[in-house]
Amino acid sequence: MTLTAARPKINETFRITPPALDIPERLLLGPGPSNSNPDVVAAMNRQPIGHLDPAYLDLMDEVQAMMRYVWQTENQMTLPISGTGSAAMEATLANTVEPGDVVLVGINGYFGNRLVDMAGRYRADVRSINKPWGQVFSLGELRAALEEHRPAILALVHAETSTGARQPLEGVGDLCREFDCLLLVDTVTSLGGIPIFLDEWKVDMAYSCSQKGLSCPPGSSPFTMSERALQKLDQRQTKVANWYLDISLLRNYWGKDRTYHHTAPVNMTYAIREALRLVTEEGLENSWERHQTTAEKLWEGLADLGLNCHVDKEYRLPTLTTVQVPEGVDAKAVTSKLLNDHNIEIGNGLGELGGKVWRIGLMGYNSRPENVDNVLVALGKVMAEL
Numbered sequence: 001m002t003l004t005a006a007r008p009k010i011n012e013t014f015r016i017t018p019p020a021l022d023i024p025e026r027l028l029l030g031p032g033p034s035n036s037n038p039d040v041v042a043a044m045n046r047q048p049i050g051h052l053d054p055a056y057l058d059l060m061d062e063v064q065a066m067m068r069y070v071w072q073t074e075n076q077m078t079l080p081i082s083g084t085g086s087a088a089m090e091a092t093l094a095n096t097v098e099p100g101d102v103v104l105v106g107i108n109g110y111f112g113n114r115l116v117d118m119a120g121r122y123r124a125d126v127r128s129i130n131k132p133w134g135q136v137f138s139l140g141e142l143r144a145a146l147e148e149h150r151p152a153i154l155a156l157v158h159a160e161t162s163t164g165a166r167q168p169l170e171g172v173g174d175l176c177r178e179f180d181c182l183l184l185v186d187t188v189t190s191l192g193g194i195p196i197f198l199d200e201w202k203v204d205m206a207y208s209c210s211q212k213g214l215s216c217p218p219g220s221s222p223f224t225m226s227e228r229a230l231q232k233l234d235q236r237q238t239k240v241a242n243w244y245l246d247i248s249l250l251r252n253y254w255g256k257d258r259t260y261h262h263t264a265p266v267n268m269t270y271a272i273r274e275a276l277r278l279v280t281e282e283g284l285e286n287s288w289e290r291h292q293t294t295a296e297k298l299w300e301g302l303a304d305l306g307l308n309c310h311v312d313k314e315y316r317l318p319t320l321t322t323v324q325v326p327e328g329v330d331a332k333a334v335t336s337k338l339l340n341d342h343n344i345e346i347g348n349g350l351g352e353l354g355g356k357v358w359r360i361g362l363m364g365y366n367s368r369p370e371n372v373d374n375v376l377v378a379l380g381k382v383m384a385e386l
């Protein structure tokens, strides 16, 4: 019997052959992804090698070392999670939350709510402390919440992409030590763009993404865990309820043993290695300064257009600016026209701030003065036309 004789007939109506890939050239000045550095795209555009090849293992070491630099941490357990920022976010909770653990989340924007949702799925007893979107928590407010809830983990978002606010972290780690709890921080929109000193600030767990301050496509996400957090993982009574993100398994691949866990996204490792290499070449101080200078140019230009920023200057992120939509202006019509007529993407408001703000990102490779000029000219034109 031939194979074809026993086989069902191929249903050719399922067959579509689109034209060759044709991607519009966009300037991505929204909440992310940002445009990647062309050197990163070139690094990614190589043949994969085996994920246990000695040459690949060297790249892994380099990636881990450079991540420690950008985060300013000595944490041994620092590695990229295969997936986007949400996967790395989930890794922090999956590994340290045991059913019934009290997890206290600071909610002052959209991503605080995502942390609540995720922690609940790992059966944490989730509590929250809330602030209006665009404001940040003071040390006094955090102390009062720790006293009231006595959590095992306090989770805060360093840079809230939905509001454009920077949560100060100085002193928070000391507070957490005093209350014997772990400090978990979302650095998705801060890494590479604003000062972060994980060890100095006594942060126990952090995660980020590749597609913003690191100028890389999405898909390989920095993750780190302190010795204190590792102790909690090692003392678990229950298995980590997520096989893919279980650090007690992943550390055998990212540690000395190099035991197969899952096939590493090899080309994403090329990409994030190049992205991190470019940050180390520029130097953290220079990168932070560049982000601040470029953002200040944007803020001045927005004021000249008669537009106001949503967040007080003291807590305003240079990586992501929320701009108040003037009365009577259709926010979405403006973003659509910017994209369609000018190939510039900026973000609409998210959640509570939907329709009320635009979100302009100046992150990584895109944090340059010419991009500020381009978006301001286009925005002025679009608003006049509408």
Ligand SMILES: Cc1ncc(COP(=O)(O)O)c(C=O)c1O
Residues within 6 Å of the ligand: 031, 032, 084, 085, 086, 087, 089, 111, 157, 159, 160, 161, 162, 186, 188, 189, 209, 218
């Ligand atoms: C603050 C913050 N946390 C988490 C995430 C989730 O990351 P991702 O969309 O890469 O999964 C984002 C995404 O923009 C974010 O801005």
